[in-house]
Amino acid sequence: MDNMDFSSFLNFNTVTVAIAVILLILLVSRSLQRPANVPPGPTGYPYVGCIHLLRNRNILEVFRELRGKYGEVFGLKIGPNFTVVINGVEALKEAFVKHADDFSDRPGGFLAEVVFKNKGIGFSSGENWKQNRTFSLSTLRSFGFGRRSLESRIQEEITAYLDVIEKQNGKPYNMKDMTVMAVSNVICSITFGSRFDYNDVKFKQLTSLFAENFRLSSVAGAAQAFPVVRHLPGDLFSVKRLVQNFEDIKEFINEQVIEHRNTLDKDNQRDFIDVFLLQQTKNGEENPVFDDLNLTTTVMNLFVAGTDTTATMIRWAILYIVHYKSVQDKLRQEILKVVGTSRLPSLADKPDMPYYGAFITEVFRMGNIVPLAVPHGAKKDIHFRGMVIPKGSFIIPNLDSVMTDPEVFENPDEFHPERFLGENGQLNGKEKIVMPFSLGRRACLGESLARMELYLFLTSLLQRFEFLPESPDKLPSFDATLGLARASKDYSCRIVKL
Numbered sequence: 001m002d003n004m005d006f007s008s009f010l011n012f013n014t015v016t017v018a019i020a021v022i023l024l025i026l027l028v029s030r031s032l033q034r035p036a037n038v039p040p041g042p043t044g045y046p047y048v049g050c051i052h053l054l055r056n057r058n059i060l061e062v063f064r065e066l067r068g069k070y071g072e073v074f075g076l077k078i079g080p081n082f083t084v085v086i087n088g089v090e091a092l093k094e095a096f097v098k099h100a101d102d103f104s105d106r107p108g109g110f111l112a113e114v115v116f117k118n119k120g121i122g123f124s125s126g127e128n129w130k131q132n133r134t135f136s137l138s139t140l141r142s143f144g145f146g147r148r149s150l151e152s153r154i155q156e157e158i159t160a161y162l163d164v165i166e167k168q169n170g171k172p173y174n175m176k177d178m179t180v181m182a183v184s185n186v187i188c189s190i191t192f193g194s195r196f197d198y199n200d201v202k203f204k205q206l207t208s209l210f211a212e213n214f215r216l217s218s219v220a221g222a223a224q225a226f227p228v229v230r231h232l233p234g235d236l237f238s239v240k241r242l243v244q245n246f247e248d249i250k251e252f253i254n255e256q257v258i259e260h261r262n263t264l265d266k267d268n269q270r271d272f273i274d275v276f277l278l279q280q281t282k283n284g285e286e287n288p289v290f291d292d293l294n295l296t297t298t299v300m301n302l303f304v305a306g307t308d309t310t311a312t313m314i315r316w317a318i319l320y321i322v323h324y325k326s327v328q329d330k331l332r333q334e335i336l337k338v339v340g341t342s343r344l345p346s347l348a349d350k351p352d353m354p355y356y357g358a359f360i361t362e363v364f365r366m367g368n369i370v371p372l373a374v375p376h377g378a379k380k381d382i383h384f385r386g387m388v389i390p391k392g393s394f395i396i397p398n399l400d401s402v403m404t405d406p407e408v409f410e411n412p413d414e415f416h417p418e419r420f421l422g423e424n425g426q427l428n429g430k431e432k433i434v435m436p437f438s439l440g441r442r443a444c445l446g447e448s449l450a451r452m453e454l455y456l457f458l459t460s461l462l463q464r465f466e467f468l469p470e471s472p473d474k475l476p477s478f479d480a481t482l483g484l485a486r487a488s489k490d491y492s493c494r495i496v497k498l
């Protein structure tokens, strides 16, 4: 390289470096800048945003502090995504009910696009979501007319579940896996037409694929917040594993769909898949809203959304009755008075059991199992309370802000079912404030089913068994882990036949 060449080479590199530095500064300042009028909140670092605020901290506590500092609607970057958190009963209703047109979409990204391919219900948006949700809701509601009722399907499962529990003979027992299997089997019965034996090899495969993906739910969160994680070589973060598991689950459901299609009889609609396939025939198979991918994804959504949540609630309820013997006694007295012991409790008994109503509401409040609901997304700039929520933002309905609000519930850290009862022993209306299923058009699609399952499982368990700690000095911990659901840590208890 002669002198001339060397100096132009130097110049070239200096210019390149200068441009790179300017671009970097622009990028950094852009990513730190808060566009005018967005909801207030802390500023973070480029790309990672305010992730440092969450390190080694409980995200719910951090959000409580930020609410105290910035008010009912605050915003912060979590990773590269701007996230707006909506708090308190009034702001939640105003956003998700009053302005439902703006606040009912899901964000794009890893879960919507890669895992669920913008199909099904849980992570799709727009017309596809609307039609699949309406169809699924009306199908679930119509079970009971002509087809086997939801109640009889749940009771069939409970009978098998109680037998397994009875066989433990009062020895310390961790109900977790068994409860997940039983609740998952209810979804099998609704979607595939029949339950599986707990030892069925295929059923075990299915439940272990779901169990692994529940364990990997933080991976899904990381891939959603940091898309780069997906493109790293190898599978250090198990993202590929998570996606493959979902593909295997879809394959399992697909086999069921093929079997159903081969034996379909419009005069004998056996289950959810049959009803969907008949709708598909009516609408023409090429209609993308009723295609096979929507069917398999919707069924998968029902399993994902309806298994861990309900099973986690059952475990929180048992944990509380192990701790609070007087609550357990009152519940049992009510069951014995209204139902007796000669038959299983039925939904017709529920209106006569206000103490159960108060108890389950308090478990919903304290268990707080989906405290940040599921993220919504802004498909365009949203104008709200004089602020702008920019297009592409994540929007979090902070349900925890209601459950633990001392302005709404006196001594919110105390477990006290009576707070929901009036002097006449009936529910006092405060139960309506507790919103574990979120609110607005995206509110949980399975609320009625979940409430039915919780009532039938818990009253049947209490009717037959007494729940005791492993030993008097070993009460289960109230510590929780926050994954897909806010779950109690594993615990065992003694379940003694009455």
Ligand code: HEM
Residues within 6 Å of the ligand: 121, 122, 123, 133, 187, 301, 302, 303, 305, 306, 307, 309, 310, 313, 369, 370, 373, 374, 375, 376, 397, 436, 437, 438, 439, 441, 442, 443, 444, 445, 446, 447, 449, 450
């Ligand atoms: C105790 C049990 C349950 C709780 C606490 C619960 C709670 C929730 C919450 C908080 C959401 C998010 C709502 C939002 O985006 O604002 C949700 C969504 C959903 N849940 Fe549940 N859920 C439970 C059981 C079930 C069951 C049994 C099913 C059905 C089998 C189900 C199906 C769904 C579906 C499909 C969605 C997505 C709805 C949509 O995006 O339109 N859930 N649930």
